[in-house]
Amino acid sequence: MTSRNPASRRPSRIGKWLRGLAGLVVLGLLSEILGRAGIVHRDFLPPASTILGRAVSLAGDGYFLTNLWSTIKAWAIGLAIAVGGGVPVGLLLGSVPVLNTAVRAVVEFLRPIPSVALIPLVSLILGSGQTTEVTLIVYAAAWPVLFNTIYGLQDVDPVAKETMRTFGFGRLAVIWRVSLPSAAPFIATGVRLAAAIALILAVGTEILSGFGQGLGTFIAQAQQSIDGTKDVLAGTVWTGALGLLVNVVLVQGERRLFRWHHAQTGGRS
Amino acid sequence: MMLEIEMVGHSYAGHTALQDVNLEVAGGELLSIVGPSGCGKSTLLRCIAGLIRPAQGRVVLNGAQIDDVPDNLAVVFQDYSRSLLPWLSVRDNVALPLRRRGKPKAERRAAAEAALATVGLSGADGMYPWQLSGGMQQRVSIARALAYRPALLLMDEPFGSVDAQTREDLEDLILQVRGDGMTILLVTHDIDESVYVGDRVAVLSRAPGTVIADLQVDLPAKRDQITTRELPEFVHLRAEVGRLVRGGAPASQAS
Known part of the structure; x- marks a missing residue:
């Protein structure tokens, strides 16, 4: 069948x-x-074996783990706020065309600014703590969520929406029962992009602000110390592994949740 | 009269799709609306469904003018694959409209399963629409409409995207499930189908579409694909409808 x-x-x-x-x-x-x-x-x-050996031994290093945990926490909080804000705003802009055109000018101005370039500015305003880090993560990660939500809504089949309307569902019910689930695979892709961007911003902010806690701080401090190269690289390996893990988990989650989408598009997206 | 269509006209960006359409449909009747492609059949159906408001005239359902989507109405669209929700199982697709009616879960489920049994899809409850063939998907959307128990069922070229054999099966399915006082409007461009399924056939002219003939179908209520189609009445009526559809110009424009 x-x-x-x-x-x-x-x-x-x-x-x-x-x-x-x-x-x-x-x-x-x-x-x-x-x-x-x-x-x-x-x-x-240093040879790969030295770097990997050091990366493994870091797993038992309390100081490193505190830093790792701090980055994960900032990343998770920032991503959660970005998704929690990006999806509703995207739904609103995507379903009210007038609003979308009104906001477009602002968006088109803000979006080309590389988020990393905002690190000094935000640090200046908010100081260099986790507030700054999370703020920057939210700002950078919200864009893909927002745009993919709007894009996903444009892709909703008008026949599906009309069918539900003829069964007496109101505007909001149609958004909830048709538009949102239909856009969900696109939103999930946005979240996956946002997760990667959030990690860049987390580590980037930590490296540039130079103190506090986090993977980035660990890497930046290792750079200053004697024979720190292998720590720098081992920390980088951990950052990469973290990014890879997040991506694998999200891709697998999408596959499971959106089987219907892959079946329809023949697995193209 | 259950449904009255009075002087309905509509145009899109300068193109007049419908003009001065008048039709009356009695409760329980099955009216076929047939016409050449692009004659505004679908536009007329959308006016009745309350999806668009006609620029001229009005549609009256049970004495009340249609301004918004009326309650107790279901539509079966040609594009079944786009009309069904792919993330819901077949059963959940059929049960969803009943949720709007505030029916409890057990009742929705029972109604969905009963409707699926009626259309011959008892075994497919837990499957997803995209796992089914086109004909089966259209059966699911018919089941969804039936489970809703609408007073008025609108069908827009419902069998236009399935193969000939499936088409005949689905025509018979409609003849089998009608009754219970359900009024059905079937829009089609297939002349044979309009006669085979209908109690009455309304023929629309080429755009701007208007009713050029309203013919009673004097065939026995019990019909089947072979014997009904060889009856002299059937052959005669399909020829008459065919001439009207092909000639298709309204009387005023005919030379």
């Missing part, structure tokens, strides 16, 4: 994993050779 099965046309999941793994192994080997052979000085680029 399942008429369209997109999975059959793609390489198998294990095959994909193996290819990804091969890329990582090659990168690791390359860095190992460059380091061990002395082509690159060890203080600039």
Whole structure:
């Protein structure tokens, strides 16, 4: 009965994993050779095994874990506020065209400013604590959520909306029962983009503000210390791992929740 | 009269889709509305459904003018795949409109399952629309309309996107489920279908669409695809409707 099965046309999941793994192994080997052979000085680029060993040992380091937790907390709070604000505002702008046109000018002015460029300004106003960090995360992460919500609403099928209207559902009920679920896969993509951006802003703010707590602070401080390169790199590995984990979890969640969407689009989006 | 369409006219951006449409439909009747493509059939249906307000004239349902979507009305659209909600199971799709009526969950579920059984889809309750064939999906949207128990059922080219065999099955399904005082308006461009299914056939002219003929279908109530279609009355009537649809120009414009 399942008429369209997109999975059959793609390489198998294990095959994909193996290819990804091969890329990582090659990168690791390359860095190992460059380091061990002395082509690159060890203080600039320690061998991959040293970096990974240090990254693993950091998992038992209380000081590092406090920093890691601090970043995760700021990231989660910022992302939650961005989603909690971005989705309703997007729903409002997406369903009231007049509002959308009115706000567009402001949005088009604000959006091209790279969020990272705002770090000094916001630090100046709010000081350099978690408030600054969360504020910047919210600002940067809200955009993809907002735009994907509006975009998702434009993609809602008018026939589905009319059908519900003919069954007597009012405007709000149609938004709740048709527009929002229909836009949900787009919103989820926005949230996934926002999660990555939020991590950039979290670590970036921590690095630039130079004190407080966080992965970024850990990396920035390691940079100042003697023989700190491997700590800098180990911290970077953790940041990457965190980003990867978040992405994998969200992608899997989307697959599970929006099976109907993939079935309809043939897995294109 | 249950439904009165009085001098209805409508235009989109300078294109006049409907002009001076007059029609009356009695309760329990099945009226086919047939006409060439682009004659404003769908526009007329949308005026009756309250989805658009006609620029001229008015539509009166049970004595009250239609300004908004009337209660007790259901529409089956041609695009079943777009009309059904893909994130809901077949059962939940059928049950959803009853939620608007404030029916308790158990009742909604029972009504949905009963309606699905009526259209011959008992086993598909837990499946998703996109897992079904086109014909089955259209059965689901018919079940959704039936579960709602509308006084007036509007169908806009409901069988336009399915294959010929499925089309015949669905026509018979409509003949089977009518009754219970439900009034049905079926918009189609298929001449045979309009005669086969209808108690009456209203023929619309080319745009601007207006009613050029209102014909009684004198066929036995019990119909089937083979014998009904070979009856002399059927053959005669389909020829007459066919001539009108092809000739299609309103009397004033015919030379």
